[in-house]
Amino acid sequence: EDQVTQSPEALRLQEGESSSLNCSYTVSGLRGLFWYRQDPGKGPEFLFTLYSAGEEKEKERLKATLTKKESFLHITAPKPEDSATYLCATSGGSNYKLTFGKGTLLTVNP
Amino acid sequence: DAGITQSPRYKITETGRQVTLMCHQTWSHSYMFWYRQDLGHGLRLIYYSAAADITDKGEVPDGYVVSRSKTENFPLTLESATRSQTSVYFCAILASGTTDTQYFGPGTRLTVL
Known part of the structure; x- marks a missing residue:
């Protein structure tokens, strides 16, 4: 059974204070690892897809990395508008079903 | 905007009633999904569909x-609603092409009294 564990559950940062979110996963035959951002009352918004260990992707202040067992979402010099819940998910095997972690609630204080 | 609409956005119903949540995509992507999101559980897959007339648990x-x-349509029906089905429901589509990326709709918040 695929499993995705995110840590920490919640993270509070000061504006400009860089940090990382962790996503540990167990999946048979990883097809992809996905990062989403979710604002209150809205649907998840796609950020990144990573396919193989060593891959990295960047978007503005966010950078996602992937190893064989975990992924990190690095947030550099965050701003208050980066406050959201960040979700990690995997797909594996021969289907497109996603297994989600429970998310990390990020709060960035001005 | 990923071209996915869900209706209604909010629904209150009573135990035992039938409720249908609608999902519509403006394109013709083959795969569509229904998830529910609950505190402490994250997003969990309810059903998905690989094409018209093809669905799976x-x-x-x-x-x-x-x-x-x-x-373009993928309705989800609760035949006899229970309080445990109080949740936020999200529909998603799989973007066609070389990626496995799913894009989500805005969600329906359902309360069963």
């Missing part, structure tokens, strides 16, 4: 029914 299908007579 996800992780938590009990108490739900789906159909897909048209590619």
Whole structure:
């Protein structure tokens, strides 16, 4: 059974204070690892897809990395508008079903 | 805007009533999904569909029914709603092409009294 564990559950940062979110996963035959951002009352918004260990992707202040067992979402010099819940998910095997972690609630204080 | 609409956005119903949540995509992507999101559980897959008239169960299908007579629509029906089905429901589509990326709709918040 695929499993995705995110840590920490919640993270509070000061504006400009860089940090990382962790996503540990167990999946048979990883097809992809996905990062989403979710604002209150809205649907998840796609950020990144990573396919193989060593891959990295960047978007503005966010950078996602992937190893064989975990992924990190690095947030550099965050701003208050980066406050959201960040979700990690995997797909594996021969289907497109996603297994989600429970998310990390990020709060960035001005 | 990923071209996915869900209706209604909010619904209050009573135990035992039938409720249908609608999902519509403006394109013709083959795969569509229904998830529910609950505190402490994250997003869990209820049902998915690979094409019109092809559906399959996800992780938590009990108490739900789906159909897909048209590619662009994927309704989710709670035949006899229970309080445990109070949740936020999200529909998603799989972007066609070389990626496995799913894009989500805005969600329906359902309360069962």
